[in-house]
Amino acid sequence: MKKLIFIYSIFFICIESSSANLVKFSSIQELPSGEISINFKLDKVALINSYALNEPSRLVIDIKDSELFEESETRQNYPIKKIRTNQDGTSSKIVLDLYESIYWQKPTQEQTKNGVLLNLSLKKDKNLKKSTRDIIVAIDAGHGGKYPGAVGPNNILEKDVTLLISKELERTLRDTKGYKPLMIRDGDETINLNDRYQNARKYGADIFISIHADGFRLSSVKGASVFIWSDEASSTIARNLSDKQRKRIQADIKNLLPSDFDEDMARKTYPETYKNKINQSKILGTKILEQLKRDPFTKIHKQNVEFADFRVLKSIDIPSVLVESGFITNPEDANRLKGKPGRRMIARSIFLGIHNYFQENPIVGTYIDNNPNHLSYEIQRGDVLSEIAIRFGVTIDQISRINNLENNTIYPGQTIKIKI
Numbered sequence: 001m002k003k004l005i006f007i008y009s010i011f012f013i014c015i016e017s018s019s020a021n022l023v024k025f026s027s028i029q030e031l032p033s034g035e036i037s038i039n040f041k042l043d044k045v046a047l048i049n050s051y052a053l054n055e056p057s058r059l060v061i062d063i064k065d066s067e068l069f070e071e072s073e074t075r076q077n078y079p080i081k082k083i084r085t086n087q088d089g090t091s092s093k094i095v096l097d098l099y100e101s102i103y104w105q106k107p108t109q110e111q112t113k114n115g116v117l118l119n120l121s122l123k124k125d126k127n128l129k130k131s132t133r134d135i136i137v138a139i140d141a142g143h144g145g146k147y148p149g150a151v152g153p154n155n156i157l158e159k160d161v162t163l164l165i166s167k168e169l170e171r172t173l174r175d176t177k178g179y180k181p182l183m184i185r186d187g188d189e190t191i192n193l194n195d196r197y198q199n200a201r202k203y204g205a206d207i208f209i210s211i212h213a214d215g216f217r218l219s220s221v222k223g224a225s226v227f228i229w230s231d232e233a234s235s236t237i238a239r240n241l242s243d244k245q246r247k248r249i250q251a252d253i254k255n256l257l258p259s260d261f262d263e264d265m266a267r268k269t270y271p272e273t274y275k276n277k278i279n280q281s282k283i284l285g286t287k288i289l290e291q292l293k294r295d296p297f298t299k300i301h302k303q304n305v306e307f308a309d310f311r312v313l314k315s316i317d318i319p320s321v322l323v324e325s326g327f328i329t330n331p332e333d334a335n336r337l338k339g340k341p342g343r344r345m346i347a348r349s350i351f352l353g354i355h356n357y358f359q360e361n362p363i364v365g366t367y368i369d370n371n372p373n374h375l376s377y378e379i380q381r382g383d384v385l386s387e388i389a390i391r392f393g394v395t396i397d398q399i400s401r402i403n404n405l406e407n408n409t410i411y412p413g414q415t416i417k418i419k420i
């Protein structure tokens with residue numbers, strides 16, 4: 001009998017360890033840059049909700065479906081008073097009590113040899129009245145590496161066009177305070193669909209923008225369209241596109257690692273979260289489409305946000321939109337997407353759409369939420385005012401006026417205000 005209990009408990013422990021996501025404190029250190037880096041170890045990537053509270057100043061990290069190795073309360077050095085951890089039902093809660101407001105970044109969850117490293121990074125900032133963080137925008141350049149995507153006249157490849165548009169958007173977001181771009185691919189790399197949205201989660205993306213260019217057997221079909229995910233694709237074209245992806249999707253599902261986040265399972269566990277994400281995706285998609293319609297160079301293929309079964313958009317909680325920037329198989333569109341001015345217009349429409357979305361649906365405690373009146377753009381080497389004006393859809397005059405620029409002079413490192 002004793003032996004049986006022993007075997008039973010081993011069996012039980014095995015089951016336990018395979019399902020629970022154990023959260024364990026790992027380290028805290030102040031880097032030479034002044035950044036404070038706090039690490040926890042997880043078994044697998046989790047659904048995380050993180051936010052700052054004021055008066056008294058605190059940071060809260062809520063790790064869903066996980067178990068704390070131990071509940072604890074430890075005193076820390078300035079600006080952190082203490083770090084507390086406690087089990088709250090099926091969630092692990094990490095609370096940082098702070099002496100003052102700080103600039104923080106959403107936690108990242110990186111895969112290491114010893115499991116997943118949850119990293120929280122924060123920085124002292126005497127000027128802050130409230131704790132503040134950046135908005136992380138995942139930019140997913142479609143295709144890449146061994147997958148060229150659609151092919152247009154003169155062998156123009158979709159994968160090259162999508163990367164160049166993505167880089168334009170990255171630049172605008174990088175140099176605008178409060179936004180942080182996350183490039184899902186940076187070069188001509190092969191990245192499977194699964195890794196694309198897994199990485200968006202791992203690096204704390206607030207929204208996910210996938211950039212593509214259509215292809216069709218009739219070269220007369222042209223124009224840009226915007227998609228969000230749906231079980232039932234809403235148009236025939238959307239359904240056709242989805243079919244093409246089906247085989248790839250099956251292969252990609254097999255690539256799910258034990259430490260990856262299971263989006264399919266999470267959609268069943270948190271249906272309300274998912275419903276909210278779909279609604280937000282629709283608002284975000286509409287904002288981007290509105291801007292594309294204003295762009296004098298871009299023709300619109302579909303007047304409304306379309307639905308399609310694009311797996312990259314299926315994250316449970318990250319609003320996700322796919323932009324087809326035009327038909328690469330149409331000579332007019334191909335010409336537009338081949339040149340920098342045409343690509344810049346697409347990137348600008350996406351940026352303005354994103355910014356409008358966050359102006360109307362702010363994430364509490366982000367820099368954009370705390371500074372709603374204007375954008376702060378840092379001038380880079382090689383920048384000229386006329387290009388900046390095009391980038392943000394404003395005039396040189398407007399920039400000059402609100403920044404009191406004498407003779408329109410700008411210099412690298414200077415921060416200018418942009419009012420949209």
Ligand SMILES: [Zn+2]
Binds near residue numbers: 142143149150158213
């Ligand atoms: Zn594509």
